[in-house]
Amino acid sequence: MNAVCADGPDEDCPRNGSDGSVLVIIGANPTVARAAASLPGELVHVQLPGAPALDSGTRVLTADFRDLPAFLAFTDEALRPLRPTAVVSLTEFGLEPAALAARRLGVTGVDPAVVHATRDKLAMRRILEREAPHLNPAFAAGDDAEAVDRLFAACGRAIAKPVDGVGSASIALVDGVDAVPADRRTAATLFEQFAEGREFSVEALSGGGRHTVIGIAEKGTADGFVEVSHMMPPPSLDPRRQELVARAVGELLDAIGLTDGPSHTEVMVDGDKTVVIETHTRLGGDGIADLVQLTTGVEWRRAALGWAIGAEVRRTTAAAAAAATVFLTARPGRVAAVAPQPALAQGRVHAWEVSVRPGDEVRPLRSSADRLGMAVLTAAGTEACVAAVAELTARPVVTTAPEPHL
Known part of the structure; x- marks a missing residue:
């Protein structure tokens, strides 16, 4: 890991370098939009219908980026003519749309496969199981009854969480396999060994x-x-x-x-x-x-x-x-x-x-x-x-x- 970047040029600081760029930002709130305003080049915001208004003078397009097929059509019709340099997002439900739009347009963005691996908690666990198992707790998919039983037999208690959850919602500590609710024994739930510390x-x-x-x-x-x-x-x-x-x-x-x-x-x-x-x-x-x-x-x-x-x-x-x-x-x-x-x-x-x-x-x-x-x-x-x-x-x-x- 590198030291944090400071003012001025530094060969260790991540950057691609460009002026006259067009940056498309998906789903920014007013605070993020204000932070973006000092960036060089042109900014284009894509907001959900009814989203909070951004500062006057900001270029804003409206699209429901949660509807991926419709948003990709919007990408072709509305974003492609703008010839963007990059498409990014800082909001959880905008990450995948931004990555897919960047890939579709052939511009800078986060790899959609990487975004998927972070938003699907079971997918991330399986990647770490292959690549860095020492960073993983023991885990089991909710619809794998044998794996769930083995996990509780080894650990006694486990955390149940939604595979695609956000905002600390629907997370529960389950004390024993007999306490697992039937509605948690599905592919939508991930069970993980309770991590101490x-x-x-x-x-x-x-x-x-x-x-x-x-x-x-x-x-x-x-x-x-x-x-x-x-x-x-x-x-x-x-x-x-x-x-x-x-x-x-x-x-x-x-x-x-x-x-x-x-x-x-x-x-x-x-x-x-x-x-x-x-x-x-x-x-x-x-x-x-x-x-x-x-x-x-x-x-x-x-x-x-x-x-x-x-x-x-x-x-x-x-x-x-x-x-x-x-x-x-x-x-x-x-x-x-x-x-x-x-x-x-x-x-x-x-x-x-x-x-x-x-x-x-x-x-x-x-x-x-x-x-x-x-x-x-x-x-x-x-x-x-x-x-x-x-x-x-x-x-x-x-x-x-x-x-x-x-």
């Missing part, structure tokens, strides 16, 4: 088969595996183990064949052992790009798009030694009160967003969509950041009243 997210940028780690965040999760915090740099990972994690991510990316573009990989680390949980050909969500920029100065959203047209990785002075995102949660019920943004004893609140008001329903925390808001914190160091996260997590920002029994 702490979980981390790794942001990387690849160029010509060389993989550069941009940042590593330590993840906090609720009992149901929903992510409730990210801290960067990772407090529990010393420099030696950071290098071990970087090496493991490089092996993973080599195994699946990713040579160019961004990646977001989730790993579990137990001592010196690193197990891959999943990977994606995009940057991480949950404000991780903001943590990268705050702690390293790298404009990660811009870099995760600009690689395809050879734009340099832009890096400014880091604003903080450590930073974190913290997600607000509350017990199920109706929102009774929402506290104002607090002042913290250690660290400070860089950004604050609460998505509920009194009277709103709070559902059980089963996926990322059930979270109630997010804060971005900065601190003078990792210890102060840990303390700030703990302080905010302990505060009842959103309080609820139980639903009355009818």
Whole structure:
């Protein structure tokens, strides 16, 4: 793995080099679109019908890229005449359409086979089983009854997850084969050995088969595996183990064949052992790009798009030694009160967003969509950041009243 790229030319930085380019971006949200606006060349955004408006002056085309046959026809009719240089996406449901459009047009993009290997979790497990088995937990396809029985006999308990799931939805810890629901014994479910240790997210940028780690965040999760915090740099990972994690991510990316573009990989680390949980050909969500920029100065959203047209990785002075995102949660019920943004004893609140008001329903925390808001914190160091996260997590920002029994 290579050191992160800094300002100015650097032979180690992934880039292709071009001006006067036409970059097509599939499914950008307003934040990604703003980051893209500083890239050289022309930008063309392809948005879903009814998607949030982008800044005025931005060229926007509308198409349902989730309908692949219709989108490929749109690619021929609307995108081909624009003679694009590259087609990319940073949104999960735009990754495959962007890759297929780039392949169809013969322009720069991520290999569709690589995107498929990251979006199909069983396919990724089978690739690692062949190429880097030490990065895999034991696993079984849900419709392979004998393999499922062997997995539980060997491991006792396992994680059940959708093969194509996103947003921490429908992930469950199953304590024994007798507890496996019938609706999980299908090809849509993957069972994996429960991996011990702490979980981390790794942001990387690849160029010509060389993989550069941009940042590593330590993840906090609720009992149901929903992510409730990210801290960067990772407090529990010393420099030696950071290098071990970087090496493991490089092996993973080599195994699946990713040579160019961004990646977001989730790993579990137990001592010196690193197990891959999943990977994606995009940057991480949950404000991780903001943590990268705050702690390293790298404009990660811009870099995760600009690689395809050879734009340099832009890096400014880091604003903080450590930073974190913290997600607000509350017990199920109706929102009774929402506290104002607090002042913290250690660290400070860089950004604050609460998505509920009194009277709103709070559902059980089963996926990322059930979270109630997010804060971005900065601190003078990792210890102060840990303390700030703990302080905010302990505060009842959103309080609820139980639903009355009818």
